[in-house]
Amino acid sequence: MTDPRLDLSFADGVARLTIRRPDKLNALDAAMVDALLPLCRQIERSDAFVVILSGEGGKSFCAGGDISAWSGWSPEDFGRHWVRDGHAAFDALARLAQPVIAVLDGHCLGGGLELAACADLRIAETHVKIGQPETGLGIIPGWSGTQRAVRRFGAQAVRRMALMGEVFSAEDALGLGIVDQVVPTGAGHAAAEAVAERLRARSPRAAELTKMMINAAEGEERERVIEALAGTIAAASPDLAEGLAAFREKRKPQFSGQKDKA
Ligand code: COA
Numbered sequence: 001m002t003d004p005r006l007d008l009s010f011a012d013g014v015a016r017l018t019i020r021r022p023d024k025l026n027a028l029d030a031a032m033v034d035a036l037l038p039l040c041r042q043i044e045r046s047d048a049f050v051v052i053l054s055g056e057g058g059k060s061f062c063a064g065g066d067i068s069a070w071s072g073w074s075p076e077d078f079g080r081h082w083v084r085d086g087h088a089a090f091d092a093l094a095r096l097a098q099p100v101i102a103v104l105d106g107h108c109l110g111g112g113l114e115l116a117a118c119a120d121l122r123i124a125e126t127h128v129k130i131g132q133p134e135t136g137l138g139i140i141p142g143w144s145g146t147q148r149a150v151r152r153f154g155a156q157a158v159r160r161m162a163l164m165g166e167v168f169s170a171e172d173a174l175g176l177g178i179v180d181q182v183v184p185t186g187a188g189h190a191a192a193e194a195v196a197e198r199l200r201a202r203s204p205r206a207a208e209l210t211k212m213m214i215n216a217a218e219g220e221e222r223e224r225v226i227e228a229l230a231g232t233i234a235a236a237s238p239d240l241a242e243g244l245a246a247f248r249e250k251r252k253p254q255f256s257g258q259k260d261k262a
Contacts, residue, residue, distance in 0.1 A: 003035035008042060014196050015048035015098070022057030028111055029066035030082060033089050040092035049204040050196045051096060053119055054103040054189065055112075061103070061128070064110030067137065086111070086143040094118035094148065095221050097208040101195050103188040104128045104170075104179065113161075114143040117152050120211065121195060124170040124179040125188045131167035132158070151218050153178045 005021045017039060019026040028036075043051055055061040065082070073082055093100065093115070102119035108130045116122055124130070132149075134141045141149070141162050150158050157176045160166040173179040183191045199207070209229070216225040234240060239255045246253035 001034055001038055003031050006032055006035045006039060008039045010046055010048055013047065013049045013200065014193075015043045015046060015051045017043070017051060017053045019055040019062055022055075022059065024066065025060035025063035025107055026055035026057065026112070027063045027066040028115070029069045030085070033082075033086050036089035037085075037092050040089070040096060044092075044097055048098055049207070050199045051098050051100040052103065052189075052192045052196060053093075053100055053115075054105065054192075058105050058186070060106035060112070061108045062112030062115050063107045064112050064133070065143070070139070083142040086114075090114060090118050090143050090148070091221075095215065095224065097211070098204070099199060099207060099211060101192045103192045104130070105185075105188045109167075110134050110141065110145070111143050114141065114145045114149060117144065117149050121181075122179040123181045123183060123188050123191045123195070124173060125183055125185045126170050127185050128170045128173070128179075129167050130161070130170075130173045130178060131165070132162040133165065133167075135162060136165055148220070151220065 005019065007016075007018045007020050009016050009018075019028070019032070021027065021032070065086070070078070070082070094117070099121065100119040101121045101123065102116045104116060104122055104124040106125070106128060108116050108124075108128055110131075110133055113130060113132055132141050132145055134145070140146070145162060146158060149162075153176065157178060161168065168176065168178065170179060170182045174182050181191060212221070212225045212228065216222045237256070239253075239257070242255060243253050
């Protein structure tokens, strides 16, 4: 499942995921959301050590979910597909092994902010506007805009955007910790490349494990992290090779712990 409006390219260990729908301010429709999940799998299995997430056009990172698509959904399908599929795709992005840097070079609204929330670092250009307009449209922030956004930005900042309708400037967002760096208009990509270059010197494996533990501490993905770490440890023990060999050879396994005790 691919969509030309979501572009993924790899070069020099950097995965670049770009929303290419500038005529609609990079709003995400259901087909784009569907395409995001397999792209995340592709990134996860690649040798990229970092991901740069951006939107094309310089006017908008992402103006949110495609509002015009909503009228076609029944309430059940809205919850089932639009919201749940969005969660699955955004969860995959937030839980990538690699650090994700988002370049916010324009509107970052609603689903666009929820998308940016999946990144590990957000770089905003000075002209950026950040907000959660959903309640003004009669809907709720449904791609974790009240959950991951609260975990990552704090409940009060989310209240101000989602309940009160405040739209933050890049400087406001920096003060509130919603973005990590503010750079002049046009300088966002260079700033992201500089961060990527800094990450190049660090161990990808250590970074992956560290990201998983931070995510777990934050409540992002506790269950998966515990089992992934334990699974890695178990798979690194000779017991797995012995278990597999015993299965193949139709005999009882001789595990190392059992031998030690004998
Ligand atoms: N969904 C669907 N289409 C969108 C969109 C969205 N979220 N945001 C922008 N667009 C479309 C506009 O309909 C317009 O399409 P058209 O040229 O076919 O009419 C195009 O993108 C350009 O947007 P426009 O409104 O003309 O640009 P602007 O500079 O005047 O205003 C915004 C920019 C961001 C203030 C305005 O587009 C807006 O309020 N968008 C909705 C943001 C929102 O509520 N997002 C939350 C959804 S979860």
